[in-house]
Amino acid sequence: xxxxxxxxxxxxxxxxxxxxxxxxxxxxxxxxxxxxxxxxxxxxxxxxxxxxxxxxxxxxxxxxxxxxxxxxxxxxxxxxxxxxxxxxxxxxxxxxxxxxxxxxxxxxxxxxxxxxxxxxxxxxxxxxxxxxxxxxxxxxxxxxxxxxxxxxxxxxxxxxxxxxxxxxxxxxxxxxxxxxxxxxxxxxxxxxxxxxxxxxxxxxxxxxxxxxxxxxxx
Numbered sequence: 001x002x003x004x005x006x007x008x009x010x011x012x013x014x015x016x017x018x019x020x021x022x023x024x025x026x027x028x029x030x031x032x033x034x035x036x037x038x039x040x041x042x043x044x045x046x047x048x049x050x051x052x053x054x055x056x057x058x059x060x061x062x063x064x065x066x067x068x069x070x071x072x073x074x075x076x077x078x079x080x081x082x083x084x085x086x087x088x089x090x091x092x093x094x095x096x097x098x099x100x101x102x103x104x105x106x107x108x109x110x111x112x113x114x115x116x117x118x119x120x121x122x123x124x125x126x127x128x129x130x131x132x133x134x135x136x137x138x139x140x141x142x143x144x145x146x147x148x149x150x151x152x153x154x155x156x157x158x159x160x161x162x163x164x165x166x167x168x169x170x171x172x173x174x175x176x177x178x179x180x181x182x183x184x185x186x187x188x189x190x191x192x193x194x195x196x197x198x199x200x201x202x203x204x205x206x207x208x209x210x211x212x213x214x215x216x217x218x
Contacts, residue, residue, distance in 0.1 A: 007192040022059035050075035053114040063106040071117035118152035121193035121208040129197035156180040156211035163204035
C-alpha cells in the first residue's frame with residue numbers, strides 16, 4: 001500500500017492541511033484550480049535558485065495570499081526587496097491580465113524560510129536529479145543525501161530510483177533505506193516528493209520519503 005498511496009494525500013485532514021485554501025462555486029472551480037497550477041508553475045520556474053519547498057495559496061473575494069516557503073529567502077527578496085516587488089508584479093500580470101477592472105485581485109506575497117533544506121523531500125529529490133543528469137554515480141548521490149538528512153534530524157529516509165539507472169540496458173528499480181519510515185501510521189510526519197531526472201539514457205524516476213517523527217511528539 002505504501003507504493004500505491006501518496007503519503008501526503010493519505011494524511012490530508014489528519015496530519016497535514018491543504019496547500020490551496022479557498023472556496024469556489026461549481027462553475028468557477030476548474031478555472032481557479034488551473035489558475036493555482038499556473039501560479040505554482042510560474043513561481044517554481046522563476047525562483048528555482050531559491051530552493052522552493054512549498055507554495056501555499058489562500059484566497060478571499062478580493063485578494064490572493066501566496067505563502068512561499070524557501071530555503072534561501074534572500075534570493076526571493078533581493079537587494080532592498082527589489083526582486084520581491086518584481087515577482088509580485090509578474091504574478092499580478094499573470095493573474096489579472098484576463099480580468100475586468102472591477103474583478104482584479106490583490107496579490108499578497110509572503111516569504112517564509114525553511115531552515116533545514118536537507119530534510120525537504122523536494123529539495124533532496126531535485127539535488128539527486130541534478131547529480132544524475134551530470135552523470136554522478138547514483139549510489140553515491142543517494143547515500144550522501146541520506147547521510148545529510150539523518151544528520152539534519154530526520155528519523156528515517158527512503159529513496160527509490162526507477163528506470164535505466166546508470167545507463168543500463170534494462171530498466172530496474174532500486175530502493176535505499178536508512179532509519180524507519182512508517183508509511184501506514186497516519187500521525188507520522190512524512191515529507192514526500194517524486195520527480196524525474198533526464199539522463200542521456202532516458203528518464204529516471206526519483207521518489208523520496210523523509211520521516212520527521214510523529215505530529216504528537218514534542
